[in-house]
Structures are given as structure tokens and as C-alpha cells.
Amino acid sequence: MIILNKVQKVFKADHTTITAVNQVDLSIKKGEIFGIIGYSGAGKSTLIRMLNLLERPTSGTVMIDGQDLTKISQKELRLARQEIGMVFQHFNLLWSRTVFENIAFSLEIAGVKKAKIQERVTELIELVGLTGKEHAYPNQLSGGQKQRVGIARALANNPRVLLCDEATSALDPQTTDEILDLLVQINKKYQLTLVLITHEMHVIHKICHRVAIMESGNIVEQGEVLDIFSSPKHPVTKRFVKQLAREDNSLKVARHLAQEFPDGKVVLLKFLKEKAEQPFITNVIRNFKVEINIIQGKILHTQEGGYGDLYIHLTGSEINAALNYLTQEGVEIEVIS
Ligand SMILES: Nc1ncnc2c1ncn2[C@@H]1O[C@H](COP(=O)(O)OP(=O)(O)OP(=O)(O)O)[C@@H](O)[C@H]1O
Ligand SMILES: [Mg+2]
Structure with a gap:
């Protein structure tokens, strides 16, 4: 539904040129939640604004x-x-207008009749939980409530695509999760295509189906969120993945613990998708002459299923089996x- 072909943006300022976005090819499918992640200055905002x-x-x-726009x-x-539709980090609301009037604004511009505006805005206010x-005026609202107004306004004209530029970056973790839940709900209800940019891997992890990683104007890696998380390739991707899970120190801890268990074997099990939900450990204990100590483990959930790491210590006569x-x-x- 969205196809970018060799998209480039060069800014010229004070005799210098900056290539903010460099020959980007991207294809985003209808109804998916597509995330773009990168550090500050990577070119994310420039890309989404294009x-x-x-x-x-x-x-x-x-x-x-x-x-072709x-x-x-x-x-x-x-x-x-x-x-x-577009949602912004700092909400971009009209401060002298009420919640209702902010949401009605884009409908007024589009020339929608008054009675229809009343009906549509009421529906949107209910949808976003306001x-x-x-x-109320924007300055009487919390950050999360302000962003709910921003989302309702962006949805007013029944868009097919919703662009979110750091929509949760100004919010605390709890409110971030609530807004992300709302975005997923809207995506499912209307099969709306969502493109969101962020510098937080948590956001990608929680709601995106696919992700592209940006650095210096280039997309350096892209794919399904679960694949990217379980085997990141580019160094920037690896840094982002480390933000969340599979921190290096879990391996260090496991090595250290391995010295305390001279018998048997310490192994790391990696589970992906539906494997993360199955009772393998129980099966192993039941069917083989082994004992298992769980050293540490973590299972994370994404839109496409879970994945997890489990460090275990095995002893007994049937370890290899x-x-x-x-x-x-x-x-x-x-x-x-
Ligand atoms: N209007 C502009 N004129 C000149 N340079 C610009 C302009 N807009 C962006 N840039 C430059 O383009 C590069 C990419 O900026 P952009 O805002 O897209 O990054 P970003 O990934 O969104 O960063 P952040 O996470 O800080 O929002 C930066 O080097 C920035 O200075
Ligand atoms: Mg930006």
C-alpha cells in the first residue's frame, strides 16, 4: 500500500548539504503496524514526513x-x-479549543456538515476513552489524554494510514503502554495501516509487526519484529535489541553459574514463536533420566508470538538424549x- 522508491532528502543550509534520507526503498503492507527505529538524527522524522x-x-x-504523491x-x-492521519510527539493541539473542537477542526476544514461532525466527534471521543x-481544554489534560485527543483528531477523516512521529516519547511508561494498546485496538478495528517512528525498542517490540532500523539516513536492516529480535545482524540493531532483553550480562551470569555446577551441563535454550508456549521442560523431565535446575529465563511477547531464553543446568545419565x-x-x- 505504501511503496517508497529510492527516496532521498537533501537539506542545503549555510553552504553545507545534509543527506537526511538516503535512497530509501520501503514497502509497507495494508493493515500492518510498521515501525522505524533509529537514534537521534538518523532521519526518521524526515522520512515519515515524506x-x-x-x-x-x-x-x-x-x-x-x-x-505517486x-x-x-x-x-x-x-x-x-x-x-x-498524523500524530505528533508534542500533540500539536490548539490550546484555545476544547477537546471536542480540536477533534472537530479537521472535519470543519473538510467541509463536513455540523450534525455529522457532532456524531463523528462523539464516536471518536468514545473510541479513545475521553x-x-x-x-475540557488541552491544558486541563494529562499527557496521555492529550495524545488521545491527537489520535482522535488524526482519525477524524477516516484515514487509511496513520503516521505516528514519536507519539509516546513524551509519556511515562505506564501511559505509553496505554496509548500503544489504543493504537493496536484501532489498527485491528479499522485494518488501519500504522507507520510509527521511535527510538524505543519497547514500542517496536510491543506493537509492531515489522520494523526498519535507520542510521545516517539509510535503512540498515528490516524484517519481521520477531526475526530481528531473535537474530539482529547490523551493529545498530544489536544495540537496540540489547536495550530490552538478552543483555550480555545474562551470558556472563550463566558462565559464572556454570562454574558452580561442575557436574552435568549448563545450556541456553532459545524458544521462538509457538515454541515459547510449549511444556518442553516438563516433557524432558518425564521422559529422560535427567534433573533440571532453571538458572534464569525470560520470555517476551510480540504481536507475532513470543520468544525466550532459558538457561538451565542438567544432570543425570541421559543429558545428550x-x-x-x-x-x-x-x-x-x-x-x-
Ligand atoms: N529542515 C531542515 N533543514 C536542515 N537540516 C535538517 C532539517 N530537518 C532535518 N535536518 C537534518 O536532517 C537529519 C535528520 O533529521 P531528522 O529530524 O529526520 O532525524 P530524527 O531521526 O527524526 O531525529 P530525532 O530522533 O532527534 O527526532 C539531521 O542531521 C537534521 O539536522
Ligand atoms: Mg525526529
Whole structure:
């Protein structure tokens, strides 16, 4: 539904040129939640702003549902933009307007009749969980509530795409999770395509189906969230993945513990997707002459299933048979000692 072809943005300022986005190819499917992650200055905002031509690419094409936004007239672009909602980090609300009036604003601009506006805004307020706050002003709202207004406003014209530029970066972790839950709910309810940018791996991990990692204007790696998490390749990706789980120190701790268990074997089991939910350990204990100590473990959940690491210490006479069984079942095994 969204196809970027060799999209580039070069800024010229004070005799210097900055290539903020460099020859990016990207294809985002209808109904998916696609995340773009990168450190500050990577070019994320510039890239997302080119999806609705708030920023015009220096070269390349931006196709949305078969229409090349870089080739159409201003009037056609205005119409195309109604199909693309946008949510901002600092909410960008109109401070002198109430919640109701903020959400109604884009409908007024689109020339929607008054009765219809009343109906639509009421529906949106309910959707984002702000019933009772219709007549409040933005400065009477918490950060999370302000972002709910921002989301309702972005959805007012029934867009097909919702762009979120660091929509949760100004919020605390608890409120971040609530807003992310709301975005997932909206994605499912309307099969809305979501493109979001962030510098927090938690956001990608919690709600995205696929992710692209950006560095210095380039997309250095992209793929399914679960694949990227379980085997990151680019150094920047590895740094982001470390933010969350599989920290280096778990291996250190396991090595240290391995010295305390001179008998038997210490192994790391890696579970992916549905494997993360199956009772392998119980099966091993029941069917093989082994004993198992669980040293440490972690299972994380994504939109596409879970994945996990489990460090265990095995003793007994059938260790190798037990490990063979696990391998046959598709569990990845790394022997620590
Ligand atoms: N209007 C502009 N004029 C000149 N340079 C710009 C402009 N907008 C962005 N840049 C430069 O382009 C690069 C990418 O900026 P961009 O805002 O896209 O990064 P970002 O990944 O969104 O960073 P952050 O996480 O800090 O928001 C930076 O080097 C920035 O200084
Ligand atoms: Mg930015």
C-alpha cells in the first residue's frame, strides 16, 4: 500500500548539504503496524514526513495505494492527505479549543456538515476513552489524554494510514503502554495501516509487526519484529535489541553459574514463536533420566508470538538424549559448559 522508491532528502543550509534520507526503498503492507527505529538524527522524522509530503523528497517516488504523491497537483495532494492521519510527539493541539473542537477542526476544514461532525466527534471521543472530557481544554489534560485527543483528531477523516512521529516519547511508561494498546485496538478495528517512528525498542517490540532500523539516513536492516529480535545482524540493531532483553550480562551470569555446577551441563535454550508456549521442560523431565535446575529465563511477547531464553543446568545419565529431543522439537541450544 505504501511503496517508497529510492527516496532521498537533501537539506542545503549555510553552504553545507545534509543527506537526511538516503535512497530509501520501503514497502509497507495494508493493515500492518510498521515501525522505524533509529537514534537521534538518523532521519526518521524526515522520512515519515515524506509519506504525506509534509517534506518533499529531493528525488524518488512515494506511492500510496498506487498514487505517486510526488507527481500530483496541490489540490489532489490535499485530498490524498485526508487519507493520511498524523500524530505528533508534542500533540500539536490548539490550546484555545476544547477537546471536542480540536477533534472537530479537521472535519470543519473538510467541509463536513455540523450534525455529522457532532456524531463523528462523539464516536471518536468514545473510541479513545475521553468521554466526559469533551469540554475540557488541552491544558486541563494529562499527557496521555492529550495524545488521545491527537489520535482522535488524526482519525477524524477516516484515514487509511496513520503516521505516528514519536507519539509516546513524551509519556511515562505506564501511559505509553496505554496509548500503544489504543493504537493496536484501532489498527485491528479499522485494518488501519500504522507507520510509527521511535527510538524505543519497547514500542517496536510491543506493537509492531515489522520494523526498519535507520542510521545516517539509510535503512540498515528490516524484517519481521520477531526475526530481528531473535537474530539482529547490523551493529545498530544489536544495540537496540540489547536495550530490552538478552543483555550480555545474562551470558556472563550463566558462565559464572556454570562454574558452580561442575557436574552435568549448563545450556541456553532459545524458544521462538509457538515454541515459547510449549511444556518442553516438563516433557524432558518425564521422559529422560535427567534433573533440571532453571538458572534464569525470560520470555517476551510480540504481536507475532513470543520468544525466550532459558538457561538451565542438567544432570543425570541421559543429558545428550534430552538435548537431542529438544533440538528435534526445534528449540535452539547453546552449550555454555
Ligand atoms: N529542515 C531542515 N533543514 C536542515 N537540516 C535538517 C532539517 N530537518 C532535518 N535536518 C537534518 O536532517 C537529519 C535528520 O533529521 P531528522 O529530524 O529526520 O532525524 P530524527 O531521526 O527524526 O531525529 P530525532 O530522533 O532527534 O527526532 C539531521 O542531521 C537534521 O539536522
Ligand atoms: Mg525526529
